[in-house]
Amino acid sequence: MDKTLTMAPSVTSATSRLEAGPQGKRPRKVLSSRNIIVYGLLGLAALYYLLPLYVMVVTSLKGMPEIRLGNIFSPPMEITFEPWVKAWAEACTGLNCDGLSRGFWNSVRITIPSVIVSIAIASVNGYALANWRFKGSEVFFTILIVGAFIPYQVMIYPIVIVLREMGLYGTIYGLILVHSIFGMPIQTLLFRNYFVSLPEELFKAARIDGAGFWQIYFRIMLPMSLPIFVVSMILQTTGIWNDFLFGVVFTRPDTYPMTVQLNNIVNSVQGVKEYNVNMAATLLTGAVPLIVYFISGRLFVRGIAAGAVKG
Amino acid sequence: MNANVSINKSNSVSIRELSLSFGSVTVLENLNLDIRDGEFLVLLGSSGCGKSTLLNCIAGLLEPTEGQIFIKDKNVTWEEPKDRGIGMVFQSYALYPQMTVEKNLSFGLRVAKLPKDEIDRRVARAAGILQIEPLLKRKPAELSGGQRQRVAIGRALVRDVDVFLFDEPLSNLDAKLRSELRVEIKRLHQSLKNTMIYVTHDQIEALTLADRIAIMKSGVIQQLDDPQTIYNRPRNKFVAGFIGSPSMNFLKGELADEGGKPVFKTNGVTFSLAGYETSQPLTAGRKVTLGVRPEHIQVDGDIAGEVHEAVVEIEEPMGADNLLWLKYAGHTMSVRIGGARRYAPGTKVRLAFDMTLASLFDAETEDRI
Known part of the structure; x- marks a missing residue:
């Protein structure tokens, strides 16, 4: 107590105990070569990715006469939402002239069940592989991983036959089944690695406490794995929503997902190329993954980095 | 000798001819162990000796x-x-x-679908014993290391079981907390009188807590005895070197006969073995290692018996104790003396070895003679 009292004046007094010269935090130049390089490169990269998006947004808001002038970078002189309305509700694909809306709802009906089914199964798979080592679990895991590296094209024809035999070919359910199965290897790997990173003693403690396979899964593991579920959900949603190959192979025109419909709109050969409608349609199709990412992006990063933080 | 005792008392845990191998790696081999009712048994060994594996086997994991x-x-x-x-x-x-802490404690009971009031009663009792009542509503992340370990002990407590298993429970704590919780675990054992099996690599924990210590090396129990016996009469050189810090001094030499009495000779000096107890004949010419603990060597003062002379090389004052490193007959030896007695390097000192507490090991088998 005494000491602090006698010390106090000397700190506040004008005759500071510090010597002249560098003191405290080192000042940093804003325009250092390091900053210029870092921000310059980041700026360039951002520009590279954002410029096409800018062109698309701008073009989709212009009327066709204005587009024919050819100034693709100039902002619209007269903003019109006509192309967006047309892309959503009026554009023709084949016989149907109800725009992308049909494809949108098809995609929703395909994506939601596929995501739920694949995540539900993959998380249980991953949990079993991580915590309940059974005879042959390593072999099973290896087979699953190899599955992730086989190009999809190789399997398309056999799957067409299998779906035909099951009576699911051309239906939404067939596509859901295909998406669920093809999401399995990478999703299982994701969940397994996450569950392996959780402390093993937690699992042991739960077993001592008498919890069984499902009780440990639902009451111990699930509450601890929100980040990885979000990551998995984002990967699956964007992956399935953006899928074109399976959509075009396994469905029929009235069950086409949005991506296939988009292709049919953009690549239709009759009549005038309506660039504004095409741009609007593309933006509409890409909006869903974009929105999903913006909403859960923070959790996404947290989930990817989850292993770094000790549970 | 302990086998006889265990027949009279009922055994709480018995392990019979237990073996465990992962593929081609054998971790435990033909292991037998009887743990008495209410006993505090410590499994002690360096990492990889199979002690945790044994505990996991007992737990059923x-x-x-x-x-x-x-x-x-x-x-x-x-x-x-x-x-x-x-x-x-x-x-x-x-x-x-x-x-929360409360849910952590009651999880096992809720899984077992015990009635609500029974769960509350048991949680309250465990929280009372461990003095963690104020923490019941908190999450583990809001607790300090010591508090977390208390809760973990509480989780074992509420299960109302016969046997407690501890897997290095204090190893993640800092030194001060470790010694506090060590006392608390001992107190817990004294009041509950449960059987406790405790795995550790810390010899202080083993010596202070255990009724009996089982020292393990490569999946085999080297010695199973009370701490006193382990410390003073180690069965082999491994046990002798593992227990005690600084570790026992080992002098390599051979037995000889001097005037009808057995002596130990090393590098030209002779030690009388008067007072050393053994059932084996101390045949002259047998290659042996003499083991003497640093605290079983007297330095200067009114020392009794045979006197040796050595030179102080290094002095390590540790507060209560003072550790001298001596050069004697080509061997480096450590000697523990009182903290107040100081010696400068180079000082000549007189030593006397307490042969009643020394150990002789066969040079080949490394077993106690």
């Missing part, structure tokens, strides 16, 4: 390849962990992070 495990005279070899009547405390606490 690992399946043995061969052998049987009995808990309370019931063969539990094929039983689930929850049906074995055990509670376990882990090194990393292993508290469920999303549950």
